[in-house]
Amino acid sequence: xxxxxxxxxxxxxxxxxxxxxxxxxxxxxxxxxxxxxxxxxxxxxxxxxxxxxxxxxxxxxxxxxxxxxxxxxxxxxxxxxxxxxxxxxxxxxxxxxxxxxxxxxxxxxxxxxxxxxxxxxxxxxxxxxxxxxxxxxxxxxxxxxxxxxxxxxxxxxxxxxxxxxxxxxxxxxxxxxxxxxxxxxxxxxxxxxxxxxxxxxxxxxxxxxxx
Numbered sequence: 001x002x003x004x005x006x007x008x009x010x011x012x013x014x015x016x017x018x019x020x021x022x023x024x025x026x027x028x029x030x031x032x033x034x035x036x037x038x039x040x041x042x043x044x045x046x047x048x049x050x051x052x053x054x055x056x057x058x059x060x061x062x063x064x065x066x067x068x069x070x071x072x073x074x075x076x077x078x079x080x081x082x083x084x085x086x087x088x089x090x091x092x093x094x095x096x097x098x099x100x101x102x103x104x105x106x107x108x109x110x111x112x113x114x115x116x117x118x119x120x121x122x123x124x125x126x127x128x129x130x131x132x133x134x135x136x137x138x139x140x141x142x143x144x145x146x147x148x149x150x151x152x153x154x155x156x157x158x159x160x161x162x163x164x165x166x167x168x169x170x171x172x173x174x175x176x177x178x179x180x181x182x183x184x185x186x187x188x189x190x191x192x193x194x195x196x197x198x199x200x201x202x203x204x205x206x207x208x209x210x211x
Contacts, residue, residue, distance in 0.1 A: 044062065045067070047062065052156075093153055094116065095160070096119045101121055120154070174192055
């Protein structure tokens with residue numbers, strides 16, 4: 001070599017093992033281990049976007065456990081659904097938990113659609129800020145969320161999205177997919193979201209008739 005050291009030996013050719021390492025789900029090749037409250041489960045990462053009336057605007061399904069990187073695609077799907085339905089209004093404020101923090105996606109949603117994004121840079125169970133997540137937009141977002149208006153807006157986050165998943169899992173007893181494969185489970189998840197909206201529409205009509 002130019003610095004006087006000797007060249008290393010040629011690399012050895014790769015020999016695949018007779019039995020591949022790791023595990024695979026033989027009934028559903030698309031699903032992946034997903035982090036849950038207690039360990040991991042084999043499944044998919046179900047995403048939903050709801051409005052202030054808890055109507056599901058978009059329902060997506062992914063094979064990655066973290067929510068990082070899913071903010072932009074999920075909101076884009078919701079905007080596409082609104083456009084297809086003939087709605088001209090664009091959401092003014094977007095609320096999401098800390099797992100969706102993605103600076104590029106947040107900037108794109110604000111610049112292209114004028115949506116004000118409110119996402120805390122720190123998870124709710126943290127007592128201190130993330131290492132290295134100080135200054136700049138991190139400090140700015142923390143300051144915004146500490147204002148009276150920011151606190152009032154973000155306080156509605158759990159009251160909007162959590163009841164939708166709780167109602168689906170516990171009241172409707174839909175806690176697992178009946179089909180196999182990403183495409184089939186995505187269709188099932190969207191059907192679940194559609195029936196959720198239909199039940200809300202039915203209750204709205206019943207309330208209107210009673211009034």
